[in-house]
Amino acid sequence: MTVRQSIVFNGDLGSGKSTVSVVIAERLGLRRVSVGDLYRQMAQERQMTALQLNLHAELDQAVDGYVDQLQRDIAASGESLVMDSRLAWHFFTDALKVHMITEPGEAARRVLLRPSGPAESYTSMEEAKVKLRERSESERNRFVVRYGVDKARLRNYDLVCDTTRASADEVIERIVDAYEGRLAPAVLRAAPPLLLLDPARVYPTEDVTELRGLWDSTVVDEVVAAGETALEPLEIGYTGEYFFVVNGHRRLSAALRGGFRLVPGRLVAEVDEPVVGGMSAVDYFAAQARPSLIHDWAAAHDIHLPLPEHALLGGDAVLAGESGTAV
DSSP, X not given: OOOOSEEEEEEOTTSSHHHHHHHHHHHHTOEEEEHHXXXXXXXXXXXXXXXXXXXXXXXXXHHHHHHHHHHHHHHHHTOOEEEEOSSHHHHOSSEEEXXXXXXXXXXXXXXXXXXXXXXXXXXXXXXXXXXXXXHHHHHHHHHHHHHSOOTTOGGGOSXXXXXXXXXXXXXXXXXXXXXXXXXXXXXXXXXXXXXXXXXGGEEOSSOGGGGTTSTTSSHHHHHHHHOGGGSXXXXXXXXXXXEEEEEOHHHHHHHHHTTOSOEEEEEEEETTSEEETTEEHHHHHHHHOOHHHHHHHHHHHTOOOOOOHHHHHSSOOOOTTTTTOOO
């Protein structure tokens, strides 16, 4: 696989895009451009918060127009660079398109810890979670209306990386490996995106009892000895909110037992795309991920998997106090 020309970053607010993109640009000797910094500067000049500028941009196309033309000009220049922008993936063709995600509570914690300015400041964890979600939804709606693209669709990207528990160094190494063609080139070439997911945030669709005997075998030791980059990608479905295993429960279990913070995956169905028998990812997950199945998996692996909405509203019951509370 040939090295791409540029790397463009998009992702959740608080997912670490700035930290990761700065280091990667320095490491690869590439210029870095941050559209987020530009928007914050524009907000400050207008005496607005970042959220207020986003809402204003829904009505005033001039806000996005200036930034869009800047990105088009850079993309057309042919310069190899690192771009931190929520829409660069739409303007750049010959680039590794990286989408970074993280758990909303962790994102809020991170933005509270970094220095605040007039364009972006929060007084509590809950306020940060609410405002980050509002900003993200404002951007998403604006992009759908103005450009006809949905930034939440994972198939827009080459690489999706969950930074919830992974260190910045781990994330940087994986992205550089993908950029230079060493990480899962077959997936990146033929069936992107490559998913790098936190195994503790991936939901099962099989009963944990199906893994009976796995933990008494040498499988876990063999997986740990080989390392997470050697793990065969799991087959993953995505509802638009939750990631779940379609095929690969034994590998996921071994990764959890081995303490991995990232596991590779191949996206087989997203939202309304069919998983099996014409059943969409959303419907398949609702049918398979029962409360007791989620609880038993979480308890067996000593993790916390919050019950998704469909499991809270229906399905089989679990004992009071057990629902989604395993730690």
